[in-house]
Amino acid sequence: MSKPDAPQPQPRRLVSYAELQQHNTRADLWVLIAGEVYDATGIVDAHPGGVGPLVKHAGKDATKAFTPIHPPGTLDALPPGAHIGTIDPATVPHGRDADAPSAEERRIASARAALPVPGAALNLVEIEELAKTVLSETAWAYYRSAGDDCNSYDENRAAFKRFWFRPRVMNKIWHATTECKQFGYPSTLPIWICPAALARLGHPDGEMNLTRAAGKEGILQGLSNNSSCSVDEIMSVKAPNQHIIFQLYVNKDRPKTAALLPTLRARGFSALMVTVDAAVSGKRELDMRTKGDFAGPAGGKSQQGSGAGVGLSISGYQDPDVCWDDIQWFRSLTDLPLILKGIQCVEDAVKAFEEYHVDAIVLSNHGGRELDFSPAPITVLYELQQQRPDILQKYEVHIDGGITRGTDVLKALCLGARGVGLGRAFLYGNGCWGEEGAQRVIEIMREEIKTGMQLMGVTRLERLGPQLVRYEGVARSRL
Secondary structure, eight states: OOOTTSOOOOOOOEEOHHHHHHOEETTEEEEEETTEEEEOGGGTTTOTTOHHHHHHTTTEEOHHHHGGGOOTTGGGGSOTTOEEEEEOGGGSOOSHHHHSOOHHHHHHHHHHHTOOOGGGOOSHHHHHHHHHHHSOHHHHHHHHOOSTTOHHHHHHHHGGGGEEEOOOOSOOOSSOOOOEEETTEEESSSEEEOOOSOGGGTOTTTHHHHHHHHHHHTOEEEEOTTOSSOHHHHHHHOOTTOOEEEEEOOBSSHHHHHHHGGGHHHHTOOEEEEEOSOSSOOOOHHHHHTTOOOOOSSOSOOSSOTTSHHHHHTTTTBOTTOOTTHHHHHHHHOOSOEEEEEEOSHHHHHHHHHTTOOSEEEEOOGGGTSSTTOOOHHHHHHHHHHHOHHHHHHSEEEEESSOOSHHHHHHHHHTTOSEEEEOHHHHHHHHHHTHHHHHHHHHHHHHHHHHHHHHHTOSSGGGOOGGGEEEOSSSOOOO
């Protein structure tokens, strides 16, 4: 028997659907998420995605809009008392109209029923084409979108075609190996998973599928600051000796970043990757046209709000004034290896190493999603090889963007890159088949990289060099 003055458990309140529907204005806003009713009135002005998405779902079930991109625990950040109660299931509308799938849901179900097994996809472009059929309009637009007229996106791929190999023959090549180190850690391939946001838009397990696949195949993974899975979820599926890199967007609210960085090593991360090519969000029109009703998981507020697409909805919290002097600040907060992602010219590559002593850089234009007409990373790598080959010999330089074949990876390695990141390919594979799709991406790259090495006459990655590739552009290079 409990003591008379002991706190008594509060009975669960059942909320009727009719009562939920009454709270449907900005000044009085309730939403239903996964069977629970919340009063969101107090967070309308601070909502990361702006006012529009909340108002659209006021007095309604917001589960489908909320679940794909919010990590577990997001609702715990709501003000005290925001949880009103549990929806009364007896009052929820049912029937032919309420339960019927939407036209898009019917399209997706039909496309998924027609999906071949993962092994039937022979290359990354085929996986991309299949993903377009099974992803929602919002997911496809977010993943595929690029800046302005997509010139940088197109150039990222096209630039690889200007480099041709100079194969060597009559070498013993049967026992070829792709073993290497990436960012100082062992890897079975010279590729790694780029930190890309919102993998749950493509599959319920989201980034956890990428973590599982990377662990099984022995490659590194970058985890986005805007991951749709929580760090706890990711670490719960991480293999014992697996290495995961935390990607950071610096928050305008600097104390939040200052509190986060010292925790990364203890939480299981092996390096810190700071993105520096996205000071503001690029104009991604394909994404913007979907008018996605999403709010980002990382905090902050988009000034664009509803109708601006997923990209703008998750980017409002980022500090546009991150500068070179902040590198010392990062160093003061964590002893993890520091990687700058988004270097786009030779001058900044040199500056990063010789003046600020970072551990590695990634030549990247954010997959062509930011400044249109920013150079293809393989082109910047080529310029670095021509102008400052010593940088490539002394320091660790990687690239990402535009990679669709194992031969693309080999060209980058010949020009001096230590490794190559792939982002969209893993989102597409995850969108098609979940973990198996992400694993299929790695399998394809492993097959193509090893075969390409053998046909070039080399058996170890360190034997790749500029002597094995030539530039076939407008002007001949001196390589």
